[in-house]
Amino acid sequence: MSVGFVMLCHTALDRAAAVARHWASAGAPVVIHVDTCVPKAEVDAMRASCAAHPGISFSRRFRCEWGTFGLVRATQEAAARMLALHPEVQHVFLTSGSCLPLRPLGELQAYLDRQPQTDFIESVTTAEVGWTMGGLDAERFTLRFPFSWRRHRRLFDAYTRMQRKLGVKRRIPLGLIPHLGSQWWCLSRGTLSAVLNDPNRPIYDRYFRRVWIPDESYFQTLVRLHSTRIESRPLTLSKFDHEGRPHVFYDDHLQLLRRSDCFVARKIWPGADKLYHAFLDTQRPAAAGVEPSPAKIDRLFSKAAERRRLGRPGLYMQSRYPRAGHENGCTAGPYSVFHGFSTLFEHYDAWLSKTLGLRAHGHLFAPERAEFAGGDGVFNGALSDSAALRDYNPRSFLTNLLWNCRGERQCFLTGPADKLDVAAFMAGDANAQISVVTGTWAVPLSREQAEFSAVRRKAARFQRAETELLAVLGSPRVKASVRIWTLVDFVENPMEAIQSIFDEINPRAPHRLAEVPRMADLSGVSDFLQRLRNQGMMPTMVGDYSAIDAMLAAPKEHARPYLVR
Amino acid sequence: MRALERYRLRLRRKRFLWRAFRKRRELSVAADRTGGLRPDAILLFATLRNERVRLPYFLRYYRQLGIDHFIFVDNGSSDGTGDYLAAQDDVSVWHTDKSYRRSRYGQDWLTWLMRKHADGRWALTVDLDEFFVYPFCDTRPIRALTDWLDGLGTRAFPAMVLDMYPRGRIDAQPYQEGKDPFETLQWFDAGNYTISVNATYGNLWIQGGPRARCMFADSPEQAPSLNKVPLVKWRRDYCYVNSTHMLLPRRLNLTYDRSGGETASGCLLHAKFLSVLGEKVSEELHRKQHFADSREYLRYAETLNEDHDLWCKWSEKYVNWRQLEILGLMSKGCWA
Numbered sequence: 001m002s003v004g005f006v007m008l009c010h011t012a013l014d015r016a017a018a019v020a021r022h023w024a025s026a027g028a029p030v031v032i033h034v035d036t037c038v039p040k041a042e043v044d045a046m047r048a049s050c051a052a053h054p055g056i057s058f059s060r061r062f063r064c065e066w067g068t069f070g071l072v073r074a075t076q077e078a079a080a081r082m083l084a085l086h087p088e089v090q091h092v093f094l095t096s097g098s099c100l101p102l103r104p105l106g107e108l109q110a111y112l113d114r115q116p117q118t119d120f121i122e123s124v125t126t127a128e129v130g131w132t133m134g135g136l137d138a139e140r141f142t143l144r145f146p147f148s149w150r151r152h153r154r155l156f157d158a159y160t161r162m163q164r165k166l167g168v169k170r171r172i173p174l175g176l177i178p179h180l181g182s183q184w185w186c187l188s189r190g191t192l193s194a195v196l197n198d199p200n201r202p203i204y205d206r207y208f209r210r211v212w213i214p215d216e217s218y219f220q221t222l223v224r225l226h227s228t229r230i231e232s233r234p235l236t237l238s239k240f241d242h243e244g245r246p247h248v249f250y251d252d253h254l255q256l257l258r259r260s261d262c263f264v265a266r267k268i269w270p271g272a273d274k275l276y277h278a279f280l281d282t283q284r285p286a287a288a289g290v291e292p293s294p295a296k297i298d299r300l301f302s303k304a305a306e307r308r309r310l311g312r313p314g315l316y317m318q319s320r321y322p323r324a325g326h327e328n329g330c331t332a333g334p335y336s337v338f339h340g341f342s343t344l345f346e347h348y349d350a351w352l353s354k355t356l357g358l359r360a361h362g363h364l365f366a367p368e369r370a371e372f373a374g375g376d377g378v379f380n381g382a383l384s385d386s387a388a389l390r391d392y393n394p395r396s397f398l399t400n401l402l403w404n405c406r407g408e409r410q411c412f413l414t415g416p417a418d419k420l421d422v423a424a425f426m427a428g429d430a431n432a433q434i435s436v437v438t439g440t441w442a443v444p445l446s447r448e449q450a451e452f453s454a455v456r457r458k459a460a461r462f463q464r465a466e467t468e469l470l471a472v473l474g475s476p477r478v479k480a481s482v483r484i485w486t487l488v489d490f491v492e493n494p495m496e497a498i499q500s501i502f503d504e505i506n507p508r509a510p511h512r513l514a515e516v517p518r519m520a521d522l523s524g525v526s527d528f529l530q531r532l533r534n535q536g537m538m539p540t541m542v543g544d545y546s547a548i549d550a551m552l553a554a555p556k557e558h559a560r561p562y563l564v565r
Numbered sequence: 566m567r568a569l570e571r572y573r574l575r576l577r578r579k580r581f582l583w584r585a586f587r588k589r590r591e592l593s594v595a596a597d598r599t600g601g602l603r604p605d606a607i608l609l610f611a612t613l614r615n616e617r618v619r620l621p622y623f624l625r626y627y628r629q630l631g632i633d634h635f636i637f638v639d640n641g642s643s644d645g646t647g648d649y650l651a652a653q654d655d656v657s658v659w660h661t662d663k664s665y666r667r668s669r670y671g672q673d674w675l676t677w678l679m680r681k682h683a684d685g686r687w688a689l690t691v692d693l694d695e696f697f698v699y700p701f702c703d704t705r706p707i708r709a710l711t712d713w714l715d716g717l718g719t720r721a722f723p724a725m726v727l728d729m730y731p732r733g734r735i736d737a738q739p740y741q742e743g744k745d746p747f748e749t750l751q752w753f754d755a756g757n758y759t760i761s762v763n764a765t766y767g768n769l770w771i772q773g774g775p776r777a778r779c780m781f782a783d784s785p786e787q788a789p790s791l792n793k794v795p796l797v798k799w800r801r802d803y804c805y806v807n808s809t810h811m812l813l814p815r816r817l818n819l820t821y822d823r824s825g826g827e828t829a830s831g832c833l834l835h836a837k838f839l840s841v842l843g844e845k846v847s848e849e850l851h852r853k854q855h856f857a858d859s860r861e862y863l864r865y866a867e868t869l870n871e872d873h874d875l876w877c878k879w880s881e882k883y884v885n886w887r888q889l890e891i892l893g894l895m896s897k898g899c900w901a
Contacts, residue, residue: 241899245716252704269709300901308899311827315893316760318725318792319830321769321821328825381756382879384778392785393759403893404756 003028003105003112003186004089006078008071009097010035010064012270013046016097022280024053026105029086031057033074035064057085067149069208071183071215080196083189090116093186098267099236100249100279108235108263112186119191119227120235122181123220141178142169145212173200173207181220184236184266187227194226195219237262237294239301242309247301251275256300262292314403314431316396330429332403335410336505337426339469340437342413343444344487344494345517349373352411355515356505361412364401365394365419380404387419394422402431409505416441416462416469423472432480434473435501438466439487439542443520446528456535466541488543491522491551522548571815574765578813581669581804585676588668592638592659592677596651599634599682606633607687607707610679612671613637615848616693617644618841621743623693624653630697631706632689636682638674640665665854676804683799687711690795690809691833696747697724697795698886699831700897713900714798721812722796723820724831726789727753727894728774729883730838730875739840746836752880754778755892758791768792768811768818775875780864789861793833794820808856829898832889838875 005023007030009016020030032050034043043058050056059078064070075094082092091112101108112118126137143163147155172178187195198204204222208214223230237260239247246267249257251274257265258278268275278284311320313329322328341348342363352360353373362371370385372378377385381404383397384390390397402410414420426432441462448455473482481504483497490497499513529545539545602608609632616623624635634655639647641662650658661674668674679688689707691697699710699722714722729750731738738749758773769792777788793809797817804813811818822828842865849855849862881892889895 243717247901248713248716250701250705250709252701269705269712271706271708271712304897304899304901307827307897308822309826311822311825311896312893315827317758317827317830317893317896318723318760318769318771319821319828319896319898320826321760321762321823322825323823326824376878378778378877378879380879382754382775382778382877382881383757384782386778386782389757389759389777389782389785393761396759400756400758 002086002088003091003093003109004082004086005030005093005095006075006082007032007095007097007099008035008064008074008078009033009046010038012097013038013042014049015268015270015276017046017049018276018280019095019097019100020050020056021053022101022282023105024050024055026282027055028105028109029055029057029082029089031059031078031082031085033059033064033078034061035074036061037063057081065148065150067145067213067215069205069211069214072205072208072218075215075219076196079192083193083196090189091186092189092192093235093264094184095236095264096184096266098270099184099264100266100268100275102237102257102260102262102265102279104282104284111263115229115231117188117190118229118231119185119187119223120231120233121185121187121220121223122234123179123223123230123232124181126178126180137180138178139164140180140212140217141172143212144168144170144210146210149212170207170210173203175225176204176207176221177224178217179220179224180217181232182234182236182238183215184234184238184264185219186235187219187223191223191227195222198222198225235262235292236264236266237292237297238266239297241301242305247304249275253297254278256297260292260294260297261290262294314399314406316399316403329431330425331399331431332406333409334431334433334505335402335412336433336435336501337412337414338435339414340416340440340466340487341435342415343520344437344440344490345519348517349411349413351515351517355513356409356411356502358409358411361410363415363418364398364412365390365414365422367417367419370397391419391421394419395425398422398425416465420465420469423469424475427472427475427478427480427482430479433501433504434480434482435497436466436469436473436482436484437487437490438470438484439463439539441466442487442525442529442539442542442545443522446525452531452535456532456537459532459539460537463537463539463541486541486543487525488545488547491519491548494519523552570765574813574815577806578802578804581673581676581806581813582680582802584669585673585680585804588663588673589677591661591663591668592674593661595639595647595658595660596656597659598654598657599636602634602682604685607631607689607711608633608683609635610675610683610688610690611635611637611693612640612665612675613642613646613693614640614665615642615644615646615845617642617646617649618740618742619693619746619836619839620646620649622745623696624656625743626696627689628655630702631708636678638671638678640671665852670808670854670856672805672808679799679803680801684801686799688797688799690797690805694746694836694839695726695795695833696836697831698834698889698895699724699796700829700886700890700895700900702831702886711796711798719828720798721794721817721820722829722831723792723794724796724833725758725771725894726774726791726793726835727832727889728776728791728835728837729753730775730880732876732880733874735838735873735875736840736843746839747834747883749840750836750838751882752876753883755879755881755894758894759785763811763818766806766811766813766818767815768794769821776861776864778877779873779875780867787860794818795833796831827896827898829900830895832886832895834883 059081062070062074149156208218248269250269251272314332349360349362359373361373364370369387526545526548529539637658639660650656731749754774761770763770771792772788781788790810795809846865
């Protein structure tokens with residue numbers, strides 16, 4: 001009993017030759033096919049380097065362009081040669097020039113001897129396979145593909161579209177059920193010779209000549225006619241990225257490959273000296289009888305594919321800059337914005353920090369500077385508090401802050417005096433929780449000693465800013481969780497309002513709020529608002545302010561309705 | 566992009582190539598060893614002036630990465646840079662005394678040399694104070710990266726400039742020839758970069774870092790650009806537009822993913838803030854050969870004069886490329 005290797009090579013022939021010599025000296029025959037695009041000098045050098053091994057022979061050369069029938073022709077020819085020259089061979093293992101044996105030949109031999117009639121070939125029907133690229137799965141078998149996908153992409157696409165439009169369909173030869181699978185297989189002598197000597201082979205060959213990527217379907221389909229036992233998995237460890245290109249192994253994968261216990265891995269970077277040195281070493285200790293377990297490698301590569309496809313939510317950087325609507329999360333984590341709270345409550349940010357156990361910022365978008373938690377001039381990630389830097393790109397400022405503090409919920413205050421250009425971005429962000437109390441600017445303004453016309457202008461400015469903010473937050477495209485109260489609505493029952501915000505921030509909080517923020521004195525606010533009105537400005541953001549006096553006049557417990565009972 | 570706009574960019578590229586063709590006469594060969602280069606050699610291109618102190622480490626670093634051949638334009642060095650380079654086996658040097666500014670800050674000269682020598686090869690274009698870091702650079706040589714990019718059919722690889730700085734005054738620890746500059750320049754800013762899209766060229770415009778934070782806080786729009794595309798599988802009709810910040814044809818600048826994913830990218834660790842900066846600044850201010858009337862150098866001079874510290878308590882200490890990857894400054898893409 002013996003295994004023979006068929007090797008398809010087109011680059012890095014020195015590496016391929018080293019692997020072939022490794023197998024040959026262990027006693028396995030090798031048939032090498034070299035693509036016709038390789039210059040003669042290189043092939044001659046390869047032949048010379050293998051000359052000392054009678055077990056290595058070379059088969060007739062074909063042009064093996066990716067996705068064409070040439071690869072199948074080369075395989076057929078080399079496999080036939082293997083069967084003819086080496087009658088002792090019971091299994092033929094198809095490999096490429098960039099494959100590397102990970103376990104000694106004896107182990108593979110023993111593994112195959114335990115299951116002598118089994119064919120190891122991934123072979124699944126098109127309906128079940130989810131990994132084909134470009135949306136061509138069933139159509140591979142029913143359309144014609146005379147043009148190279150790599151070299152004449154436009155022709156390829158146009159011809160495919162035309163066939164779809166015309167409704168042209170090829171007839172699949174009778175008895176064939178199209179199957180797909182990895183190109184790399186290990187077939188038993190019986191099955192392989194039955195496939196190669198099938199009386200209908202000319203019909204099948206003619207059909208597969210125009211199938212797209214026949215090397216992934218020719219043997220995979222035909223073994224179903226002849227095999228008695230198919231193990232639908234390849235013995236070659238070979239992973240593909242999201243665009244169907246094979247992942248490459250490098251020196252730093254050494255331990256990972258060792259622990260995978262696979263027999264052969266593909267594809268190895270030709271410069272990976274350490275890998276070639278380690279795995280072609282015949283003194284290597286054997287791990288007898290272990291089943292291949294490529295799960296760890298699978299995980300590594302699927303994580304990489306996910307990183308490439310989805311990226312890290314909330315990250316904007318040199319190689320990830322999603323256009324609007326494709327962000328997969330506008331920001332790195334949830335955050336809370338409190339608008340108008342700082343003028344209604346004293347030291348609201350400090351109270352927030354204490355109650356929620358986090359670092360709450362002051363007015364991040366204040367006109368003078370970004371008021372980071374703790375009053376620092378720089379914050380996580382060396383983010384500067386300079387207003388000019390912030391206002392140069394407020395969106396970057398916010399997304400940077402949230403990225404730098406990922407894992408830690410950010411809370412910050414805003415007010416009508418702040419620069420709120422970033423509000424539209426926040427409104428469209430599902431991570432944002434925006435709580436707005438409008439009209440609280442009336443509280444500090446009512447106590448301002450300046451000339452009333454100046455105060456009135458200020459009030460008008462604030463009111464305009466809040467009107468704009470409400471317009472932004474009222475847009476149908478809002479994804480943020482938005483709560484809006486007028487001053488009067490809010491002070492009627494502030495604790496319930498704050499509790500609802502906090503419940504959303506931390507739904508599993510063990511107990512309700514115990515300590516309350518100190519509310520500013522509201523006496524005089526309604527007089528002030530009436531005066532504004534008398535002067536010709538309509539305060540629309542406050543609510544029915546006459547209710548304030550009624551609340552203040554109410555008995556003691558009603559005067560402080562925000563106390564938890 | 567409208568056809569007219571595309572045509573305008575094409576004309577601009579042709580003009581740059583024409584400029585390079587005319588400026589070829591300003592170059593005289595000092596050592597040309599490009600004759601025996603293999604067709605797949607990986608080349609490094611740089612313009613330099615009086616960088617003798619920085620050279621030994623620079624060459625060592627890039628030889629270790631696997632650069633096959635260095636091509637330099639020596640712009641009137643007087644400190645022995647030219648002789649030192651001419652004596653290296655894997656270096657070709659051209660010499661010129663002509664104006665750096667009028668050669669588009671050295672780009673015209675390099676465009677000519679790249680047109681002649683880099684066609685069909687991978688070319689890395691950097692400054693003498695930029696050190697290329699890419700995913701797995703500690704275990705895989707640069708050829709592993711270029712082979713992988715070839716497999717993807719990607720021709721341009723982006724790397725953002727990451728300004729590295731010391732803790733304390735810039736001139737506190739004198740730099741010695743041959744030493745790793747990042748023994749002193751251990752710190753960088755991790756997360757204060759602003760990004761916008763340059764509609765004309767399609768590239769991302771990245772600003773920020775310690776220079777924006779400390780020197781341009783009052784005029785952020787003038788802060789230096791940090792986006793670069795230093796590694797390109799060159800073709801003779803390519804050209805850089807503005808330093809290596811962007812290229813023509815325009816499609817080469819689309820190195821980022823726009824649908825939420827991440828493509829692979831690297832960083833250029835920027836060893837500008839070494840003790841040798843002081844001499845450089847006074848010289849460059851005198852020569853006035855740099856971009857925007859050497860605006861940057863004016864700021865450096867101010868910074869050097871004031872007892873200034875770029876370091877702050879949120880500065881990040883450099884460890885390796887994996888750290889930069891985790892911080893989101895660069896990405897592995899689907900390379901694993």
